[in-house]
Amino acid sequence: MENREKQSPWEEFLAIRGMRQVLTVTVALAILCVAFSFLSPSFHSGRNVGNLLRQVAPIFIIGIGQTYVLITGNIDLSIGSVVGMSCMISATLMTKGVNPWIAMLLTIIVCIGVGILNGALVAKWKLPPFIATMGTMTIARGVAQIVNNNYNTDAVGDAAQTFRNVFYYGKILGLYNTIWIAVVLFLVFDFLLSKTRSGRYIYAVGSNIEASKLSGVNTARSITIAYVVSAFCACVVGLITSAAAGMGTMDAGNMYELYAVAAAVIGGVSTLGGQGILIGTVIGASIWGVLQNGLQFAGAPVAIRNIVIGTIVVISVLLDVVIRTGKPRKKTKE
Amino acid sequence: MGEYIVELNHINKSFPGVRALDDASFNLKSGEVLALVGENGAGKSTLMKILSGAYMRDDGEMKILDQVIEDLTPKKAQKLGVAIIDQELNMCSHLSVAENIFLGHEKTHSGVLSNKEMNREAKAILDRLNIDIDPATIVGDLATSKQQMVEIAKALSINAKILIMDEPTSSLTSNEIDDLFIIIRKLKVEGCGIVYISHRLEELQHIADRVIIMRDGRCIVSMNFEDTNTSEIISNMVGHEIKEEFPRVTCKQGKKIFEVKNLNAGKMVRNINFDLYEGEIVGIAGLMGAGRTETTRAIFGADPKESGKIFVDGKKVIINGSIDAIRAGIVLVPEDRRRDGLCIRLTVQDNIALPNWDLLCNKIGVVDKKKEKAMTDKAVSNLRVKLTNAGTNVGTLSGGNQQKVVVAKWLARNSRVVIFDEPTRGIDVAAKVEIYNIMNKLKQQGIGVLFVSSEMPEVMGISDRILVMCDGKITGELATEEATQDQILQCATKFDSKFEQAVNI
Numbered sequence: 018m019e020n021r022e023k024q025s026p027w028e029e030f031l032a033i034r035g036m037r038q039v040l041t042v043t044v045a046l047a048i049l050c051v052a053f054s055f056l057s058p059s060f061h062s063g064r065n066v067g068n069l070l071r072q073v074a075p076i077f078i079i080g081i082g083q084t085y086v087l088i089t090g091n092i093d094l095s096i097g098s099v100v101g102m103s104c105m106i107s108a109t110l111m112t113k114g115v116n117p118w119i120a121m122l123l124t125i126i127v128c129i130g131v132g133i134l135n136g137a138l139v140a141k142w143k144l145p146p147f148i149a150t151m152g153t154m155t156i157a158r159g160v161a162q163i164v165n166n167n168y169n170t171d172a173v174g175d176a177a178q179t180f181r182n183v184f185y186y187g188k189i190l191g192l193y194n195t196i197w198i199a200v201v202l203f204l205v206f207d208f209l210l211s212k213t214r215s216g217r218y219i220y221a222v223g224s225n226i227e228a229s230k231l232s233g234v235n236t237a238r239s240i241t242i243a244y245v246v247s248a249f250c251a252c253v254v255g256l257i258t259s260a261a262a263g264m265g266t267m268d269a270g271n272m273y274e275l276y277a278v279a280a281a282v283i284g285g286v287s288t289l290g291g292q293g294i295l296i297g298t299v300i301g302a303s304i305w306g307v308l309q310n311g312l313q314f315a316g317a318p319v320a321i322r323n324i325v326i327g328t329i330v331v332i333s334v335l336l337d338v339v340i341r342t343g344k345p346r347k348k349t350k351e
Numbered sequence: 352m353g354e355y356i357v358e359l360n361h362i363n364k365s366f367p368g369v370r371a372l373d374d375a376s377f378n379l380k381s382g383e384v385l386a387l388v389g390e391n392g393a394g395k396s397t398l399m400k401i402l403s404g405a406y407m408r409d410d411g412e413m414k415i416l417d418q419v420i421e422d423l424t425p426k427k428a429q430k431l432g433v434a435i436i437d438q439e440l441n442m443c444s445h446l447s448v449a450e451n452i453f454l455g456h457e458k459t460h461s462g463v464l465s466n467k468e469m470n471r472e473a474k475a476i477l478d479r480l481n482i483d484i485d486p487a488t489i490v491g492d493l494a495t496s497k498q499q500m501v502e503i504a505k506a507l508s509i510n511a512k513i514l515i516m517d518e519p520t521s522s523l524t525s526n527e528i529d530d531l532f533i534i535i536r537k538l539k540v541e542g543c544g545i546v547y548i549s550h551r552l553e554e555l556q557h558i559a560d561r562v563i564i565m566r567d568g569r570c571i572v573s574m575n576f577e578d579t580n581t582s583e584i585i586s587n588m589v590g591h592e593i594k595e596e597f598p599r600v601t602c603k604q605g606k607k608i609f610e611v612k613n614l615n616a617g618k619m620v621r622n623i624n625f626d627l628y629e630g631e632i633v634g635i636a637g638l639m640g641a642g643r644t645e646t647t648r649a650i651f652g653a654d655p656k657e658s659g660k661i662f663v664d665g666k667k668v669i670i671n672g673s674i675d676a677i678r679a680g681i682v683l684v685p686e687d688r689r690r691d692g693l694c695i696r697l698t699v700q701d702n703i704a705l706p707n708w709d710l711l712c713n714k715i716g717v718v719d720k721k722k723e724k725a726m727t728d729k730a731v732s733n734l735r736v737k738l739t740n741a742g743t744n745v746g747t748l749s750g751g752n753q754q755k756v757v758v759a760k761w762l763a764r765n766s767r768v769v770i771f772d773e774p775t776r777g778i779d780v781a782a783k784v785e786i787y788n789i790m791n792k793l794k795q796q797g798i799g800v801l802f803v804s805s806e807m808p809e810v811m812g813i814s815d816r817i818l819v820m821c822d823g824k825i826t827g828e829l830a831t832e833e834a835t836q837d838q839i840l841q842c843a844t845k846f847d848s849k850f851e852q853a854v855n856i
Contacts, residue, residue, distance in 0.1 A: 213717050233676075291696045
C-alpha cells in the first residue's frame with residue numbers, strides 16, 4: 018500500500034497493546050532487584066529467589082483473573098473470599114476422607130458457580146460490579162466459615178500428601194510446582210486472551226460495550242467468561258493455600274482481591290477497561306513481591322512496606338496517565 | 352427603553368469547518384411571543400446559545416435591555432434576565448422543587464440554608480403562574496410537563512425578562528400544552544419577551560405573535576404571524592439553492608432485496624412500511640427527533656420492537672438482536688460513531704475485525720492472524736483510510752477516517768443491506784464525497800442502501816427515492832426527480848394534531 022510505511026520489528030513490538038507500559042515497569046523491576054541486592058546480599062541468593070517466586074505466584078494467578086475482569090471494564094472484589102472458600106471446602110472434604118482429587122474437582126465446580134453468579138449479576142441484571150461482587154465477596158466468606166462450622170480444619174492427613182506436593186512442595190526442574198502452575202495458567206489464559214475470538218471480545222466489551230453490542234458481540238457472555246476465569250484462578254490459589262498449610266483456614270485470601278488489582282494496575286491494565294496485557298500483570302505481581310520481600314530483607318517494618326507499596330500503586334497509575342496524555346488526567350471524554 | 356429588549360446585529364459565528372451564523376440579525380420586543388423557525392442546522396440553537404451566553408460570538412453587536420454587551424457568560428446572562436429552557440430538561444431529579452428553583456442562588460441565614468423561606472418563595476412564584484405543585488415535592492416524581500413548569504418557575508426566580516424555550520411541547524400531551532400556553536400568555540402580559548423555537552408550525556398559530564425564519568445562518572425574514580401562513584413559512588425555510596455537487600450514478604432497478612412491514616417500536620417507530628430494491632439508494636429525511644434513528648435501530652435489532660416483519664431477498668428473517676441482523680446480512684453504520692460505532696481505545700485492525708471474527712477464526716475460535724491482516728489491509732486500502740499502520744488507535748484518526756473505519760468493518764463482510772445513519776455528520780467535504788462514492792459503489796454492486804440524513808441537499812443529491820418521517824411515522828414517499836424541498840418539509844412537519852380546536856384567550 019502506497020500510504021503505509023514499512024515497520025521495523027521493534028516498532029511492531031512496541032505497537033502491541035500496552036507494551037510500552039510493560040517495558041517501563043520491567044525496567045523499574047530490574048532497578049528494584051539491583052537495588053535490593055546491594056541493600057542485602059542474601060536477597061539474590063538462589064534460595065530466596067525460589068521462595069520469592071513461590072510467594073509471588075498466588076498473587077500473579079489471582080491477578081490473571083482480575084486482569085480479565087478489569088479489561089472488560091468491571092472489577093471483581095469476590096476473589097479474595099473465593100480463595101478462602103476454595104481453601105476451606107477442599108480441606109474440609111479431605112479431612113472427611115474424600116479423595117483429594119475429587120475434593121479438588123468439587124471445589125472448582127463450586128467456585129466457578131460464584132463466577133457465573135457474578136457474571137449474571139453484572140452482565141444480565143446490570144448491577145454495578147463494585148456492589149455485586151462486594152455482595153458475593155461477603156457471601157463467599159460466609160460459605161468459607163460455615164463449611165467446617167466456623168472452625169479452621171484439622172490437618173488434611175497423609176492421604177493428601179500427593180495433593181500437597183503437586184500444588185506446593187514438589188519441584189520440577191528445580192522450580193517449585195506452584196511456579197509451574199502459574200506458568201501454565203499464564204500460557205493458557207494469555208493464549209485465550211490474545212489469540213482467540215473470545216479474548217478479542219473481552220477487549221472490545223471493555224472499550225465500548227455499545228459498539229460491541231451493535232457489532233453482534235454477546236456482551237453478557239464475554240463478561241461472564243471474564244468472571245468465571247477470575248473465580249477459577251482464585252480457586253486454584255485457594256487449593257495452593259490449603260496444600261501449603263496442610264489445612265483449611267477461614268481467612269485465607271483476605272485482601273487478595275485488592276492485591277490482584279494492584280498487580281494488574283502496576284502492570285498497565287486500565288481500570289477503565291479495554292487496555293492491558295497479561296505479561297504486565299506478571300511484572301506487576303513481581304514488583305509487588307520484590308518490594309515485600311526486599312523491604313523485609315532490608316529490615317523495613319510492615320508499616321513502612323505498606324506505605325511504600327501503596328505509593329507505588331498510585332505512582333504507576335499516575336505515570337501511565339502522564340505517559341499517555343502528557344499531563345495529569347482532567348476529564349477524559351472517551 | 353427602545354422598542355426592543357434584545358437586539359442582535361450582524362452576528363457571525365464559525366465552528367471548525369462550518370459557518371453557523373452568517374451576519375444574523377435578530378430582535379425581540381417585550382410582551383411578545385416570537386417564533387423562531389428554520390431547518391435543522393439553520394442556526395437557531397447557535398443564535399440562542401449566544402444570547403444566553405453559552406457560546407461567544409465571533410463578531411457583531413449585542414444589546415440586551417438597552418445595554419451594550421461585550422462578553423456574555425451564562426452567569427452574566429442570568430443576571431441580565433435571560434433564561435433558556437432546553438428541550439432536555441436540566442433538573443436535579445433527586446432534589447425538591449424549591450431546591451431546584453433556588454439552585455445556585457440559595458437563600459441563607461448566616462450561612463445556613465433557610466428551607467422555609469425558599470419553600471415560601473417558591474410557592475409564591477408557582478402561585479403567580481397558577482401552577483399547582485407543592486414546592487417540597489421531589490422533581491423526579493413529577494410528570495415531564497410539571498418539570499417543565501418548574502423550569503419556568505426557576506427562570507422567573509431570577510426575574511427573567513427574556514425567556515427562550517426550545518421545542519417545549521415535544522413531550523407534552525394536548526392538555527399539558529394548553530396549561531403551558533396559559534402560562535406563556537400570562538408571562539407575556541407581565542412583559543416578558545419569549546422566544547419559542549419549534550418545528551410544529553401548526554402549533555405556533557395558537558401562541559406566536561411574530562415569526563423569524565432562519566436559513567443558512569441568517570435571519571431571512573420577520574413577519575407578523577397574522578399576516579402569514581404555513582406554506583409561506585415553509586417556502587422561506589427552504590429557499591436555499593443546492594450548491595454542492597453530488598456524485599450520482601444511475602443503475603437499473605433490480606429485484607426487491609429488503610422489505611419492512613408494520614414495524615412498531617415505542618413512540619418513535621409507528622407502523623413503518625417500506626421496501627428497497629437492488630440498484631437504488633433510499634434516503635430517509637426528516638427533522639430532528641422524527642424517529643429515523645429509532646427506526647434504523649429497531650430494524651437492526653439494537654432496540655426491541657413490538658411488532659413487524661422484515662424480509663431479506665423475499666425470505667422472512669427474525670431479528671431479536673444485532674447478531675441476528677448481521678447474520679441476515681443487514682448492517683448499520685450508526686449515527687454517533689464514537690458512542691456506538693467504534694472501540695475508541697482499540698486499534699483500527701481490532702475495530703475492523705470486531706464483527707467479523709466468525710470469518711477470521713477456525714472452528715475452536717483461534718484467530719487466524721494472516722486472514723485478519725489480509726482483511727484489514729484490504730478494507731483499509733479499499734476505503735483509502737489514511738494511516739501509517741493498522742495498529743494505530745482509532746481514537747487518533749480524524750473524524751472522516753474514523754467514519755471510514757466504521758464503514759470498513761461492515762463492508763469487510765458480504766452484506767445485503769447497509770443502513771447509514773447520518774454518515775457525513777461532522778466530517779470534511781472531501782471525506783463526505785468519499786462516503787458518497789462508497790454508497791454509490793454498493794448501489795452498483797446490487798447491495799441495498801438505506802440512508803438517513805438531516806441534510807436535505809444531501810438526501811436529494813444521493814438518493815433515488817426519499818422517505819420522509821415525522822413523529823415516528825412515514826409521512827411521505829417521493830421519487831427524487833420529482834421531489835422539491837418544499838414537499839419534503841411539508842411532509843416532515845405533518846405532526847399529529849394535538850389540538851381539537853384553537854385555544855385562545
